[in-house]
Amino acid sequence: MAPGLFRRMQGLLLVSLSLNILVAARPCYNQSTAINGTAFPPLIEATTEDLVRGLESGLFTSVDLVEAYISRIMEVNSTLHMVTQLNPDALSIAAQLDSQRARGNVLGPLHGIPILIKNNIATADAMDNTAGSYALAGAKVPRDSTIAAKLRKAGAVILGKTNLSQWANYRSYNTSNGWSAIAGQTVGAYFPGQDPSGSSSGSGVSSSLGLALAALGTETDGSILSPSDVNNLVGIKPTVGLTSRDLVIPISEHQDTIGPMARTVKDAAYVLAAIAGKSPYDNYTDAIPFDTIPDYVAACNFSALSGKRIGVPRNLIDLSYDSSAAPIVPAFNAALDVLRAAGAIIVDNTNFTGYDALNEGDYSSIVLEADFVTDLPKYLSQLSYNPNKVYDLEDVRNFTHMFPLEDWPERDTLIWDSALELGYDNTSPEFWSNYTMNRYLAGPLGVTGALANYSLDALVVPTEFSPNFPALIGSPVITVPLGAFPADTEITPNGFGNLNATAPNLPFGISFMGPHFSEELLVGLAYAFEQRTLVRNTITPYVQPTVELVDVVTARLKRAKA
C-alpha cells in the first residue's frame, strides 16, 4: 500500500486487556482427517514441510492439493472476495509436476505446491494482470514476470491471482482497502466486515485461511506488512532489489518490492528463497551483494536471538496517530521479555531522530508521484497487447473517469491528479532533492542511524508502526503474529464507511527491521520469536472453509474403485 496507510480509527479509549501472548497453545483440530490412521495436515495450518512429506509419501498428489485449495476458495470467495481469478491451467500443471515427481525429477521443496500471487504480478498465460482496473482487462505481456518464472522454476503451481486495493492503493484518497473495480471488495476473516488492510489484501486473507501454501504480495509502503499484520500472518518485505519487479505493475522503482505472506516464518523463508535473485530486466537487483542467495530456510534457528542487540525506536509507537492501537503496546512490551529470555539484549529508546521532520515534510508523496508518472508508462510500454490503448497516467485517468465500473467519482483519482499536477518525473532536480531528503531522514536519522549509533543487529516495533521508515530507504522488514484485539474492542468503520476497521479478534504483529539485505538475519530472529510464542494458531477466523485434503483424496479413491 502506498500513502493512505491502513490506520485503525482514532479517538478510542481501550481499557482492560488480558493478552497472554506467552502461552503457546495449539488448537485441537478435527481428528477425523485421516485415512487408515495416517493424518492429513489441516490446510489452515499445513506447512511446506507437511506438504512435502505428504507428496513424497504418496499420501496425496499435487492435483489433490490444487483441487482442495480450489474447493476452499470457492467456499469462501463469495463472502470474502479474496481471489480474482483461478489459473485454468493449474490442474494440468499439477498433473505434469506429479508425473515429474514420479520420475524422480523434483525441482525443489516447492515442487507441486500451490501459491497465489497478487494481481499486479504478470504471467504469460490465461490469467490477466490488471491491478484490479478495467483499463488493463485483457492486456497481454510478452513473457512471465521474473518472479512468476522463478516460482515455476522452483516447481510451484501458480494457483491464481489475488484481489488487491486497486492500483496497489495508489489512486484515491478516499477508498477502501481491498477494493478493486475488477473483483470487488475483499473482506478479512477475523470479524464480519473486517477491513483486510492493503494493498495485498487478497493475498493476506487467502494465505491466512489456507487457500494456498502462501501468497505473494507487493509493497511500496506497508502493502505486505499491513495486511500480514491484520490477517495473522508472517510477511517479509524484502530489501528493494532482492526480488525483481520486472513485469510487476509499479508504483515506485525506489520503493517497490515483492515478498511472501505465509503462515509461518519457515514457509515465508521457503518462498523467499524461490523468488530472490538477480534479473536481467530489473537492474536494482544488481545491488544484491552476494553471489549465492543465503539459505533463508537454514536461517530458521531457535537460538538465533542469542546475544543479538535489538533496539526499540519508542518514538515510532505514536498513539497520537492511532489511539486504537493502544492494546498492542503491552503485548509488544511482553514480547520484549520473550526476546530477552531468548538471550537478546534489548536497547530501549533508540529513537529515530528524523521522526518529526519526516512527518512534517511532504517528501515521500512527491517521490512516489514522480516515480509513478515515470514508471507506469515503462510498464505499459512492455505490453504485447494493450486493448484500451493506455500508455501513461493521463490515459489511465481518462479511462477511469469514463468507465462506470471504475466507481468514479465516488472513489476519486486525487493521487493521480496530484501526480499529474506535479509536472515533473523522477529525472528532475526537484525529485532528487526530495528523494535525498527522504533517504537522509529515514536512513541516518532513522533505521541505519539507529543501528549504527547503538551498535544494534536489528530493531523491533509493533507492525502497525513499522512500514514507513524502511519503505523510504528500501530496507527489509519481517512481521510475525503477536496477538489480537480484546473482546471489548469498540467496532468502528473505515474512512470510506463500508468495512469494520476496529473490532475484537483482529490480529496484530511485531516487526523486525534490519540493514539492507539482512533477510537471513531477520528470518532467524523472527523464527526464534515465533517458535517461543506460536500466537497464530490461538486466533481463530470467524469464517473458514471446510474442505480438507482428506475429502479430496477419499473422493478420488472412491472414484478409482467405482
Ligand SMILES: *[C@@H]1O[C@H](CO)[C@@H](O)[C@H](O)[C@H]1NC(C)=O
Ligand atoms: C469432523 O469432521 C467430520 C467431517 O468433516 C464431521 O462430520 C465431524 O462432525 C467433525 N467433528 C467435529 C468434532 O468437528
Ligand SMILES: *[C@@H]1O[C@H](CO)[C@@H](O)[C@H](O)[C@H]1NC(C)=O
Ligand atoms: C486402507 O486399508 C485397507 C485395508 O488394509 C486397504 O485396503 C486400503 O487400500 C487402505 N487405504 C489407503 C488409502 O491406504
Ligand SMILES: *[C@@H]1O[C@H](CO)[C@@H](O)[C@H](O)[C@H]1NC(C)=O
Ligand atoms: C471471487 O469473487 C469475486 C467477486 O465476486 C469475483 O470477481 C471473482 O471472479 C471470484 N473468484 C473466483 C475464483 O470465482
Ligand SMILES: *[C@@H]1O[C@H](CO)[C@@H](O)[C@H](O)[C@H]1NC(C)=O
Ligand atoms: C461490522 O460489524 C457489525 C457487528 O458485528 C456488523 O453488524 C456489521 O455488519 C459489520 N460491518 C460490515 C460492513 O460487515
Ligand SMILES: *[C@@H]1O[C@H](CO)[C@@H](O)[C@H](O)[C@H]1NC(C)=O
Ligand atoms: C537500469 O535500467 C533502466 C532501464 O530499465 C535504465 O534507464 C537505467 O539507466 C539503468 N541503470 C543502470 C544503473 O544501469
Ligand SMILES: *[C@@H]1O[C@H](CO)[C@@H](O)[C@H](O)[C@H]1NC(C)=O
Ligand atoms: C544456531 O544459532 C546458534 C547461536 O547463534 C549457533 O551457535 C548455532 O550454530 C546455530 N545453529 C545452526 C544449525 O546454524
Ligand SMILES: *[C@@H]1O[C@H](CO)[C@@H](O)[C@H](O)[C@H]1NC(C)=O
Ligand atoms: C524516545 O521516545 C519516547 C516516546 O516518544 C520518549 O518517551 C523518550 O523520552 C525518548 N527517549 C529518548 C532517549 O529520546
Ligand SMILES: *[C@@H]1O[C@H](CO)[C@@H](O)[C@H](O)[C@H]1NC(C)=O
Ligand atoms: C484526457 O481527458 C482530457 C479532458 O477530457 C482531455 O483534454 C485529454 O486530451 C485526454 N487525454 C488523453 C490522453 O486522452
Ligand SMILES: *[C@@H]1O[C@H](CO)[C@@H](O)[C@H](O)[C@H]1NC(C)=O
Ligand atoms: C520537493 O518538491 C517540491 C515540490 O516540487 C519542491 O518545491 C522542493 O524544492 C523539493 N525539494 C525539497 C527538499 O523539498
Ligand SMILES: *[C@@H]1O[C@H](CO)[C@@H](O)[C@H](O)[C@H]1NC(C)=O
Ligand atoms: C546517529 O548519530 C548521529 C550523530 O550523532 C546523529 O546525527 C543522528 O541523528 C543519529 N541517528 C539516530 C537515529 O540516532
Ligand SMILES: *[C@@H]1O[C@H](CO)[C@@H](O)[C@H](O)[C@H]1NC(C)=O
Ligand atoms: C469518503 O467516501 C465516503 C463514501 O462515499 C463518504 O461517506 C465520506 O464522507 C468520504 N470521506 C471523505 C473524507 O471525503
Ligand SMILES: CC(=O)N[C@H]1CO[C@H](CO)[C@@H](O)[C@@H]1O
Ligand atoms: C476474471 C474474473 O474473475 N472476472 C470477474 C471479476 O469480477 C466481476 C465482478 O464480480 C465478474 O463479473 C468477472 O467475471
